[in-house]
Amino acid sequence: MMTGGIDPVNRSALKFDRVSMVFPDGTEATLDVSFSVGPGEFVTIVGPSGCGKSTLLRIASGLLEPTGGSVEVDRQRLGYVFQDATLLPWRTVQGNVELLAELQGYTKVERQALAMAAINLVGLQGFENHYPKMLSGGMKMRVSLARTLTLRPPVFLFDEPFGAVDEITRMRLNEETQEIFKNEGFAGLFITHSIGEAVFMSTRILVMSARPGRLVAEIDVPFDYPRKPDLRFDSRFAELSGTVSAALREAHT
Amino acid sequence: MSKTRTPAIRRRIMVIDVAGPTLVFVAFLGFWYWLSYYGMAERRRFLVPPFHKVIQDGYLDWKNFSVMLEALWLTTQVALWGLGIAIGLGMTCAILMSQARWIERSVWPYAVALQSIPILALVPLLGILFNYSFNARVIVCIIMAIFPIINNTLFGIQSVEAGHHDLFTLHHTSRLTRLRKLQLPAASPVIFAGFRISAGLSVIGAIVGDFFFRKGDKGIGILLDQYAARTTTIPRLYAATILAGALGYLVFSLFGLLTRVVIGKWHEAADVPG
Numbered sequence: 001m002m003t004g005g006i007d008p009v010n011r012s013a014l015k016f017d018r019v020s021m022v023f024p025d026g027t028e029a030t031l032d033v034s035f036s037v038g039p040g041e042f043v044t045i046v047g048p049s050g051c052g053k054s055t056l057l058r059i060a061s062g063l064l065e066p067t068g069g070s071v072e073v074d075r076q077r078l079g080y081v082f083q084d085a086t087l088l089p090w091r092t093v094q095g096n097v098e099l100l101a102e103l104q105g106y107t108k109v110e111r112q113a114l115a116m117a118a119i120n121l122v123g124l125q126g127f128e129n130h131y132p133k134m135l136s137g138g139m140k141m142r143v144s145l146a147r148t149l150t151l152r153p154p155v156f157l158f159d160e161p162f163g164a165v166d167e168i169t170r171m172r173l174n175e176e177t178q179e180i181f182k183n184e185g186f187a188g189l190f191i192t193h194s195i196g197e198a199v200f201m202s203t204r205i206l207v208m209s210a211r212p213g214r215l216v217a218e219i220d221v222p223f224d225y226p227r228k229p230d231l232r233f234d235s236r237f238a239e240l241s242g243t244v245s246a247a248l249r250e251a252h253t
Numbered sequence: 254m255s256k257t258r259t260p261a262i263r264r265r266i267m268v269i270d271v272a273g274p275t276l277v278f279v280a281f282l283g284f285w286y287w288l289s290y291y292g293m294a295e296r297r298r299f300l301v302p303p304f305h306k307v308i309q310d311g312y313l314d315w316k317n318f319s320v321m322l323e324a325l326w327l328t329t330q331v332a333l334w335g336l337g338i339a340i341g342l343g344m345t346c347a348i349l350m351s352q353a354r355w356i357e358r359s360v361w362p363y364a365v366a367l368q369s370i371p372i373l374a375l376v377p378l379l380g381i382l383f384n385y386s387f388n389a390r391v392i393v394c395i396i397m398a399i400f401p402i403i404n405n406t407l408f409g410i411q412s413v414e415a416g417h418h419d420l421f422t423l424h425h426t427s428r429l430t431r432l433r434k435l436q437l438p439a440a441s442p443v444i445f446a447g448f449r450i451s452a453g454l455s456v457i458g459a460i461v462g463d464f465f466f467r468k469g470d471k472g473i474g475i476l477l478d479q480y481a482a483r484t485t486t487i488p489r490l491y492a493a494t495i496l497a498g499a500l501g502y503l504v505f506s507l508f509g510l511l512t513r514v515v516i517g518k519w520h521e522a523a524d525v526p527g
Contacts, residue, residue: 063422078423080419084416086416086417086419089520090439102434103421103424104424132519
């Protein structure tokens with residue numbers, strides 16, 4: 001059920017094939033979900049709370065075994081940005097960003113170089129020796145992002161990473177993430193329930209129904225990268241948001 | 254969020270830190286003198302000698318003081334050995350228990366039982382088994398001090414956030430790496446809290462063991478027992494009691510300091526007074 005690297009035929013970096021998940025207590029989380037994310041694609045899943053969006057990411061990463069269907073992805077090189085920053089409070093920013101490379105067995109020198117590059121990428125220079133308790137929520141999320149970036153994963157999973165930060169910080173983080181995505185060219189699968197966030201960042205949006213989660217709509221987002229903050233006030237942006245919103249409403253009923 | 258307090262607030266805390274306890278001490282001393290001179294019935298006044306008499310007999314008379322210091326030193330050694338072994342043994346136990354549910358299930362009832370047996374019930378037995386030796390006293394200390402270590406280490410390890418576990422699981426981390434880089438550091442604030450509790454208990458254990466053995470080398474416990482036996486040594490009883498209390502306080506503070514040094518940089522609650 002797992003193949004190494006990118007599938008050469010249809011060039012998908014991540015492929016869900018009729019994935020269903022029924023938890024032992026009988027809760028049906030997802031039903032028959034199929035889609036793929038190609039390299040350089042940023043796909044966002046939007047859906048109501050509790051529709052099984054996060055479950056899909058846990059299945060993709062191997063933290064959960066689906067009860068039906070399969071996922072194709074190279075799990076050796078998978079980036080996962082959690083809902084919380086999940087920083088280790090006893091490590092400094094530098095130590096936290098180095099963690100994954102450390103767990104993968106890189107040498108100290110390699111680790112430091114990787115961490116430095118990632119810290120620069122998210123704009124946290126000068127905060128290397130700070131402990132997480134001294135950072136704001138947005139900065140913690142940046143550290144979490146940097147930690148994942150160190151391994152240069154070709155596939156990035158984002159589990160509602162900016163849900164807990166304020167609106168202004170969220171918009172800035174959206175812009176920064178979108179820029180890193182453009183420069184790094186990874187395949188991204190992003191989970192959110194914010195329509196604005198979905199339209200601003202994605203190349204494609206998938207709409208999921210309430211539980212058991214099924215994919216009910218697929219909407220392409222045609223805007224070029226890099227996307228400027230002003231895009232949010234463009235009439236085409238509003239129109240597309242309206243389309244997503246309508247699909248969500250329909251999925252709810 | 255930020256740890257640094259403003260200088261003004263910090264200064265106020267410094268003043269209260271010194272002035273508060275001093276005030277309490279003065280009040281306590283006042284009560285003591287009142288008790289010595291007026292409070293007690295006349296024929297019972299010898300039971301509460303005035304504070305300066307305690308200082309004179311206990312601390313300024315070198316012959317008496319050196320006996321107390323020697324005994325205190327023995328008690329300190331017993332307490333520190335007991336505490337050290339309790340920490341090593343307790344943490345090993347807890348780590349093993351955290352690694353396999355069946356070990357936890359098998360050992361836990363006995364850890365609780367050890368904690369529940371009144372130590373006084375065990376002292377005579379340990380005394381005859383180990384011939385009232387240094388080791389017998391250390392064992393009393395271990396029994397007193399080990400439970401908070403086991404309990405806190407196990408609880409700390411088991412309380413690691415699920416998200417952190419996921420992070421390590423994604424990178425196929427070995428059990429040992431997970432223990433070293435995630436579980437033990439995450440548990441360390443709780444473990445250190447256990448150390449502080451056990452530090453106090455180990456001193457109590459050392460004195461209690463000593464007191465009830467009444468045999469072997471003289472620790473502060475035996476001394477207390479002897480001083481209580483005669484009216485002329487009552488001031489020394491007070492002096493020795495104060496020393497025993499000071500020892501407990503010192504060991505507790507030492508672990509408070511250790512906590513601040515080791516985890517103070519990242520953990521808020523490590524700012525404990527001590």
